[in-house]
Amino acid sequence: MSIEYLGLSEINGPLIAVEGVQDGFYEEMVEFVVEGNQKKLGRIVEINEDKAVIQVFESTDGMSLNNTHTRLTGRPMEIGLSEDILGRTFNGLGEPIDGLGKITPECVKNVNGMPLNPCCREYPRNYIRTGISAIDGLTTLIRGQKLPIFSGNGLPHDQLAAQIVEQASLGEGSQEEFAIVFAAMGVKYDVAEFFRRTFEESGASSHVAMFLNLSNDPVVERLITPKVALTAAEYLAFEKHMHILVILTDMTSFAEAMREVSSLKGEIPSRKGYPGYLYSELATLYERAGIVAGVEGSVTQIPILTMPNDDITHPIPDLTGYITEGQIVLERSLHQKTIYPPIQVLPSLSRLMKDGIGAKFTREDHQDVANQLFSSYARVGEARDLASVIGEDELSQVDKQYLKFGAAFEQEFVAQGPSENRSIQETLDIGWRLLSILPKEELDRIDTKILEKYYVGQKAEASAT
Numbered sequence: 001m002s003i004e005y006l007g008l009s010e011i012n013g014p015l016i017a018v019e020g021v022q023d024g025f026y027e028e029m030v031e032f033v034v035e036g037n038q039k040k041l042g043r044i045v046e047i048n049e050d051k052a053v054i055q056v057f058e059s060t061d062g063m064s065l066n067n068t069h070t071r072l073t074g075r076p077m078e079i080g081l082s083e084d085i086l087g088r089t090f091n092g093l094g095e096p097i098d099g100l101g102k103i104t105p106e107c108v109k110n111v112n113g114m115p116l117n118p119c120c121r122e123y124p125r126n127y128i129r130t131g132i133s134a135i136d137g138l139t140t141l142i143r144g145q146k147l148p149i150f151s152g153n154g155l156p157h158d159q160l161a162a163q164i165v166e167q168a169s170l171g172e173g174s175q176e177e178f179a180i181v182f183a184a185m186g187v188k189y190d191v192a193e194f195f196r197r198t199f200e201e202s203g204a205s206s207h208v209a210m211f212l213n214l215s216n217d218p219v220v221e222r223l224i225t226p227k228v229a230l231t232a233a234e235y236l237a238f239e240k241h242m243h244i245l246v247i248l249t250d251m252t253s254f255a256e257a258m259r260e261v262s263s264l265k266g267e268i269p270s271r272k273g274y275p276g277y278l279y280s281e282l283a284t285l286y287e288r289a290g291i292v293a294g295v296e297g298s299v300t301q302i303p304i305l306t307m308p309n310d311d312i313t314h315p316i317p318d319l320t321g322y323i324t325e326g327q328i329v330l331e332r333s334l335h336q337k338t339i340y341p342p343i344q345v346l347p348s349l350s351r352l353m354k355d356g357i358g359a360k361f362t363r364e365d366h367q368d369v370a371n372q373l374f375s376s377y378a379r380v381g382e383a384r385d386l387a388s389v390i391g392e393d394e395l396s397q398v399d400k401q402y403l404k405f406g407a408a409f410e411q412e413f414v415a416q417g418p419s420e421n422r423s424i425q426e427t428l429d430i431g432w433r434l435l436s437i438l439p440k441e442e443l444d445r446i447d448t449k450i451l452e453k454y455y456v457g458q459k460a461e462a463s464a465t
Contacts, residue, residue, distance in 0.1 A: 003022065003071070003072065004069050004070065004071045005018050005020065005021065005069070005070040005071070006069055006070075007065055007066055007068065008063070008064075008065045008068050008070070009051070009065070010065075011060055011063060011064075011065065012264050013060070013264045014055055014056050014059070014060060014218060014219060014220045014261065014264070015045075015053055015054070015055060015056070015261070015264050015265060016042070016053075016054050016056060016060065016063070016068075017051060017052070017053050017054070018051070018052050018054065018070050019050060019051050020050050021047070021050050021051065021052040021072070022050070023072075024044055024047055024052045024072055025044065025047070026044055026045070026046075026047060027043055027044065027045075027076045027077065027112055028043065028044045028072055028073065028074065028075070028076060029041065029042075029043055029073045029075055029076060029077050029078075030042045030043060030044060030052075030054050030070060030071065030072055030073065031070075031071045031073060032056070032063070032068055032069065032070055032071075033068070033069045033071075034062050034063050034067060034068050035062065035067050038062060040056055040057070040058050040063075041056075041057045041058070041093075042054040042055050042056040042057060043055050043057075043076075043077055044072075045261075045265070046265065053265065054070075055220045055223075055261065056218075056220065057093060057218055057220055057221055057224070058218055059218060076110050076111070076112055077110070077111045077112070077224065078108045078109060078110055078111065079094040079108070079109055079111055079228055079231055079232070080094075080103055080105025080107075080108050081103070081105055081106065081107055081108070081109055081231070081232060081235045082103055082104060082105055082106040082107075083106075083236070083240060084103050084104065085103060085209040085232055085236075086179055086206065086207055086208065086209050086236075087205055087206045087207070087208070087209075088100060088103070088209060088210070089196065089210045089211075089212060090209070090210065090211050090212070090228075091211070091212060091213065091217070091221070092185070092211060092212065092213030092217060092221040092222065092224055092225035092228065093221060093224060093225075093228065094111075094211065094228040094232075097212070107235070107239075109231050109234075109235055110231070111224065111227040111228050111231045112227060113227070113230065113231060113234065113284075113288055116287070116288075116290065116292070120292055120293055121290050121291065121292065121293065122144070122290075122291040122292065122293040123291075123355065124142045124143055124144035124145050124290070124291060124298075124352050124355070124356065125142070125143065125144075125355060125356050125361075126142065126143045126170070126171075126356055126361055127140050127141060127142055127143070127171065127356045127357060127361055127362060127424075128141045128142070128143055128168055128169070128170060128171075128243075128245060128300060129167075129168065129169050129170070129171045129172075129423070129424060130163075130164050130167055130168050131163075131167035131168075131169075131420070131421035131422050131423075132160075132163065132164070132167070132341060132343075132416065132422070133413050133414070133416060133422050133426075133427040133430060133431075134328075134341065134343040134345060134348075134413065134414045135328060135343070136422070136424055136427050137366075137369070137370060137373070137413070137424075137427040137428065137431060138345055138348065138370050138373060138374065139326060139328055139343075139348045139349055139350040139353065140350050140353040140356060140357050140362075140366075141300065141302070141350065142300075142350065142352040142353065142355070142356035143170075143243060143291065143298045143300055143356070144289060144290045144291040144298045144299065144300055145289065145300055145301075145325050145326075145350070145352050146286045146287075146289040146300070146301040146302075146303065146323070146324045146325060147300075147301070147302055147324065147325065147326050147327070147328065147350055148251075148301075148302065148303045148304065148305060148317075148320050148321075148324050148326075148327050148328070149161075149302060149303070149304045149305070149327070149328045149329075149330065150305060150307055150312060150317050150320075150327050150328065150329045150330065151304060151305065151306050151307065151330040152306055152307050152310040152330065152332055153306055154332075154335075155306075155330045155332065155335055155342060156330075156335070156340060156341065156342070157249065157250075157304050157306070157330060158187075158191055158194065158195070158249070159340070159341075159418055160330075160341045161182075161195075161247055161249055161302075161304055162194070162195060162198045162199070163341075163418055163419070164245075164247065164302065165180050165182060165198075165199060165204055165208060165247065166198070166199070166202040166204045166419075166421075167421045168180065168245055170243060171361075171362075171424070172423065172424075176242075176243055176296075177240075177241070177242040177243065178207070178242065178243045178244075178245070179207045179208070179209070179236060179242050179243075179244055179245075180204070180207060180208045180209075180244070180245045180246075180247065181208075181209050181211070181229050181230075181232055181233040181236070181244055181245070181246045181247075182195070182199075182208055182209070182210045182211070182229075182246075182247050183210075183211040183212075183213075183225050183226055183228075183229035183246070183247070183248050183249070184210075184211070184212050184213065184225075184249050184250075185213045185222045185225050185226065185248070185249070185250060185251075185253040185254050185257075186213060186214075186215050186222055186250060186253030186254075186256070186257070187212070187213070187214060187215060187249070187250070187253075188214070188215050189214055189215075189216075192212050192214060195210070195212075196210070209229075209232055209236075211225055211228055211229045211232075213225045219257045219260055219261065220257070220261060222253055222254055222257040223254065223257055223258060223261065225254075226248050226251075226254060226285050227285070229246060229248065230246060230285065230288045230299070233246045233288075233299050234288065234299060236297070237297035237298055237299045238292055238295050238297050238299075240297070241295070241296035241297045242297050243297060243298050243300070244297070244298065244299050244300065245300045245301075245302065246289070246299060246300065246301045246302070247301075247302045247303075247304065248285075248301065248302070248303045248304065249303075249304035250304055250305055250306055251282070251303045251304065251305040251316065251320070252305045252306045252307075252308070252316055255274060255278060255282075255305075255315075255316045258274070258275060258278060258281060259273055259274045259275065262274075262275035270315075271315045272314065272315050274315050274316075278315060278316075278319060279319045279322070279323075282316075282319055282320060282323060283323050285303075286301060286303065286320070286323045286324055287323070288301075289301040301324075303320065303324070305317060305320060310332060312329070312347075325350065325351040325352050326348070326349045326350040326351045326352070326353075327347075327348060327349065328343060328348045329343070329344045329347045329348045330342050330343060330344065331343070331344030334410065334414070337410070339410055339411070339414060339415045340415060340416070340417075340418060341414070341415075341416075342414075343414055345373075345374065345377055345414065346374070346377065346378060346381070353370075354367060357370075362424045362428075363424065363425065363428055364450065365428060365432075365446075365450045365453075365454055366424070366428060368445060368446040368447055368450050368451075369428055369431045369432065369435070369446070370431075371445040371446070372435060372443055372445040372446050373409070373413070373431055373434070373435070375444075375445050376402065376405060376409075376435065376438060376442070376443075377405075377406065377409055379402050380402050380403065380405060380406030380409070381406075383395065383399040383400075383402040383403050383406070384403065384406065386399065387399075387403065398439065398442065401437060401438055401439065402438070404437055405434060405435075405437045405438055408434050408437060409434050412430060412433075412434065413427075413430050413431060413434060432454050432455065435455065436455060440455060443455065
């Protein structure tokens with residue numbers, strides 16, 4: 001039997017307090033009736049003896065201490081799911097906003113998820129092709145991995161996210177089912193429209209479930225959006241046996257919402273004013289990626305976050321780096337050179353890459369080519385620094401070749417069109433063509449047999465041209 005409580009004890013922004021609560025629990029859903037007719041939803045975020053602090057998903061406009069009835073539902077927040085969510089657009093709470101009616105659910109799931117026993121996890125294998133050379137070739141995304149994109153304000157991370165949604169696949173010849181769950185938090189209306197229009201025009205929308213929390217939506221809804229999206233992804237992956245790529249943008253908006261609510265609750269702030277549990281909240285989301293042993297399907301995550309002032313040591317990217325298996329870093333200086341996507345190769349890495357590439361997955365030379373491109377591009381930085389001191393004319397012939405390689409690498413390998421979809425073979429062939437700029441003896445990160453097989457062919461082809 002549910003108990004209805006009359007009146008409120010306190011209202012502070014999106015938070016309200018109710019005293020005399022019996023048998024309430026953390027994350028329990030609460031229903032409010034204002035003035036006898038207006039209904040609102042909330043969830044319990046703190047319990048202290050018989051006092052419950054409740055987050056209201058909508059605004060608290062119209063609510064007062066005397067005109068509100070509160071009822072505890074006895075259940076956590078849940079979302080109804082079926083395969084019909086693909087091709088649909090929802091708000092941050094999982095309610096349809098595309099005018100196509102409600103989903104007829106096959107099941108109802110708790111959005112908070114269930115802890116996954118680490119012993120049940122399977123090591124990530126196989127790669128997901130994005131069609132972007134700087135990602136596929138050098139920081140390969142592996143199924144079941146969590147690989148964030150570190151961006152900055154004004155950088156084209158939205159365009160990059162849309163391109164990944166359009167082009168992502170399980171690779172050539174794969175017959176396995178693949179879909180995308182896309183969640184945007186705190187985005188402006190024009191950005192949301194850009195995503196909608198891009199997905200529809202490219203034909204990708206049919207295999208995308210989109211969850212949108214706009215910047216003018218309630219802040220507390222932003223805290224629920226990634227949980228709702230990941231619950232949908234887990235359902236499709238582990239019950240419908242699909243391989244799901246989840247894109248979460250922008251995790252900085254999620255963290256800012258957490259800081260705002262934490263401040264209203266009067267909690268003691270930690271670094272930069274963020275709550276001390278920011279790490280555990282991020283880990284709760286990121287660790288929902290993975291593969292369950294014995295179950296077909298996987299959940300792969302690409303969280304996107306904007307670094308305030310391009311500071312990679314800021315708490316949000318810093319803590320994200322502890323939890324995830326690598327990162328893709330967007331660089332402002334490359335963007336200023338009109339290079340798209342402006343991926344800075346050297347600080348980017350994929351820690352699981354080595355186990356999902358090679359002869360069985362991509363091509364036998366993939367790891368060697370990636371190692372050599374990293375090494376050679378690092379040498380380009382040294383040559384550029386030296387040229388800035390003594391002048392380019394005074395450089396050795398080898399250093400001049402490295403400068404030539406660096407310019408070609410940025411313009412031909414990193415840079416590509418926003419609708420250019422490269423296969424892994426095309427990416428590796430471009431890498432070999434660029435490495436042929438350098439003397440053969442400089443390629444010391446490549447196995448001799450692979451070097452003889454690929455370097456000579458590419459050089460002969462270049463000479464013939």
